[in-house]
Amino acid sequence: MPLVFARVGQKCIIRKFSCSCEIRMRMVNMGLFPGCPIEILNSMNGTLLLKVGSARVMLEKCLAHQIHVS
C-alpha cells in the first residue's frame, strides 16, 4: 500500500517506488531503499516524519503517495 495510508506509530518496510528517477534516487541516498524498515513518528498536514535506521527524515505528502510499503 502507499505510505500515505500508514498511520502514525506504524512500522513498515519499503517495497517499491513509483516516482521519477531523480527524486527516487535522492530518497535512496538518504537511506530510504526498498527493503528498509521505517517507522512513522509524526504527521503534519500529510507531511510525514519517518524514522529510518537511526536517522529522522521528513517526507512530503506527494512523495508518500509514491512509496509503497507493507
Place this chain on the structure above:
Amino acid sequence: MTRKKITAALVGNPNSGKTTIFNNVTGGRQHVGNYPGVTVEKKEGYKNLGDKEFAIIDLPGTYSLTAYSQEEVVTRNFIVNDKPDVVIDILDASNLERNLYLTIQLLELEHPLLLALNMVDVAEDLGVKIDDSKLSQCLNGAPVVRTIGVRNEGTDAMLLAAAEASDNKQSNGFKLDYGSDVEEAIKKLEPLLAALHNEIKFPVRWLALKLLENDANIKKSLAKLSNSDSVINECDKIRIELSHKIGEDVELFVAGQRYQFVGKIYQQIADVRDAHAITTSDKIDKVLTNRLFGLPIFFGLMWVVFNLVFTIGDIPSGWIEDAFGKLGELIGSVMSDGPLKSLVVDGIIGGVGGVLTFVPGIILLFLAISILEDTGYMARAAFIMDRMMRRFGLHGKSFIPLLLGFGCSVPAIMGSRMLENPRDRMITILVSPLMSCSAKLPVYTVLIAAFFDPSVAGNVLFSIYILGIVLLMIMASIYRKTLFKGESEPFVMELPPYRVPTVKSIVLHMWERSSLYLKKAGTIILAASILMWFLTNYPSEVEYSKDYDALTVQAEETYTRQVGEEVLAPLNIEDIEQNEQLTALVGEIQDVNTEFDEATAELEEDSAEYAELETAKTEKMQQIETDNPELYASAAKYVELTASLEEEKTHLENEQTGEKLEKSYSGQLGKFVEPVIQPLGFDWRVGVSLVAGVTAKEVVLSTMGTIYSLGETDENSKSLKHALAQDPNLNPLVAYSLMVFVLIYSPCLAALAVMKRETNSWKWPAFSLLYGTALAWVVTFIVYQGGKLLGFGS
C-alpha cells in the same frame, strides 16, 4: 624546518559533524571561496602538526556520489581531479549504517581513505557500541580512528593517521561484489573504457558502474571525448540488457546491493542495546513540530530573531555612524578645502560608514541563523512552513530568507542559499526585494507624515507592506509558471537530532558569512558612493541664477547696519562687548532659546507638550525682562537680528546647493528621466532621488533633502515634511504613488551585488533591476492614474 605538505579532504554525510571537526582543527586559519560555476562553498584550512603541514579541504556534506546534487558532483570531481593526498571520511557513529553507504562509494574511487568514527559519545549514549578493528577488517583494512568533534578529541590522532594513510598511494583494493549479472556487464565495459582511460581520471571499474547506473554527468563528460560515441552506445546497450535481466533499474539494484552489504557489516561491528528507544530529540520534536503548537512556536521564535537583529543591531549601528561622523570632521579639519577633501569626507568616509552601519545587524542576523541551524531547528522550520509557501510556488525553506527581507535584502538573498534546488533559489532571490526593507521605512514615514492625516497613517503604511507581500506572491507564482517552470523540489530532508551548539562553531560560522558580506558588497557600495558623489558634485563650475556670494555679503552688511542703528546707537556704544551687562543678557536669552529648540526638536508643533514648553519659555523671558527692564529690548532685538542673519545665510547656502544639484550630472539625469515618470505624477526632483536611491533606498530621502534645499535630512526631519507638503507638484496621491514606486523598483546596489555573487552572473541582477523598475512603473501607473480617475488627484 620545512614541513611535509599533506592535503586532506574531509567528506561525510550532512550533520556528521564534519564542519565542526574542520573548524576545530583549523581554527581561524581558513579560506572560503566558491567552486567554479556552482554556489557550493569551498572551504580550505591549514594546520601544522609535528613535521607536517596539513591543508584541509571541507567538502560539502553529501549522502552519496551520484549526480543528483551539486554537492555530490563537487565531491567526486574534487577527489578525482585535485587528487588530495588522503580522503578522510567522517562518519556519524550514531547513524553508522547510512553513513557507511557513502564510505563504500568512496572506497570505490580507489583513493587513500581514512575513516573517522565521529560522535562516538553520542552513539554510546544511545546504546550503540562499535568495534572499529572489525570495521577495518570488513573494509579490506581501511584505517579507522575515533573522534569527538565537538570536544576536539582525537583530531590530532586523526591527522597523523591520515598522514600515514596518504603514504600508501595505492588503494586497498576493496571491491564490492554486485552479483554475477552486474559483474559480467562491468567486465564487458572495462576494456572499452580502458581505451579512453588516458583522458579520464576516474577509475575504470567505477566508470563502468556509473555508466551502468546511467549517470548523466559522467555520460556528458564522456561525450566530450573524441571517438566516444560508439563506447556510449555500447554502454547503453549493455545497461538496457542488464536491467531487463535483473528486472529493475540498474541504479536502484546497485544501491540495494550496497545497502545490503552495509547492513551485513553493521550487524557484525555494532552492538546495539536498544534499537527502539525514543530519544530526547524525538521528545523535543513532539512539541516543536506539534500540529497545534508548531506554528505558534515558530512565529514566536522568528519574532525574537527579528527583534534581536533589527533593534539590538541599531545600537552599535548608531555608534558606527557617530564614529564615522567624527572621523569625517577630524579629517575635514586637517585637510584643506577642495575636491579631494570632499571626495574623502563625503564620498569615501560617508560611503564606507554607510556600509559599516549595516554590519552589526548582519552579524546578529548570522548569529541567529547559525544558532537556529546548529541546534537543528532550521530543518524543522522549513517543514512547518512548507505547505503554506507551496501555495504560491515557493518552498518551505524560502520563508526564512523572505522574513529577513523585512530587515534587509542582502541577507535575504544570501540566506536563499539554504535552498538546494536552483529554481526554488532563483525565485526566492528575485522576489525577496519586494519585502519592505528597513531602508524603505524612513521614506514611507516622511511621506506619510507630510501628506496623510495621523489617523490614517498606520493604515497607509500597513497597506504598503501588504502590497509588497501580495506582489511577492503574484510574482513568485508567475516565475514558477514561466521562467522557472517545473515542480518545486519535492520535500525530503533529514532532520538532524537537536544539539547544543558550541560557541566556537557558531562564532566561526557567523564570522565567515559576515566577512564575505563585507568584502563583496562593501567594495561595490564604496564604488557606488564615490560615483554618486561625483554625479551630484560635478560639473563643479555651474552658472547660478543668482550671485549667492554677493547676496551673502549683502545680508551681512544689512545686519551690521541694523544692529548699529537699532541696538548700538541708542546705547552709544560701537560694539556690544563694550557693555558687559548687555553681553551677558544676550547670552542668557540665547541659552533659553537653544534649550527650547533642543527640547522641542522631535515634537510636533501642535502637540500639548510643545505648547507647555513654549509657555515655560515665555515665562522665562518675562522673568529676564523684569530683571533687566532697561536693556532687555536691545538685547532681544540683537538676538532676533543675529538669528535672522543665520537663517538667511543657511537659506542661501541650501538654495545654492539645491541649484548646484539641479545642474549637476545627477540633476540632468533627473531631467532626462522626467518624461518617463511624468505619467506617474513625478517631476525631475523625484527622478533624481529615485536614481540616487538605487545606491541605497535611504538615499531617496537624503537626496530630496538636498534638492529641497534643506541640508542634512533624516526621518525626524520636520523641515523636509513641510517643504514636501508645500510643493504644488505633490499631493497625497503622488506621495502614495512614490511610496509604491520605492517599494517595488530596482533593488539597491548592495542587493544587486550580492545577487551577482549568489547567481554567479550579471544576468540576474540586470534582470532584477529592469523587471523591478518595469513592475514598479506599471503598478505605480495603475495606482496614480486609477487614483486620478477616482478623483484623489487634487
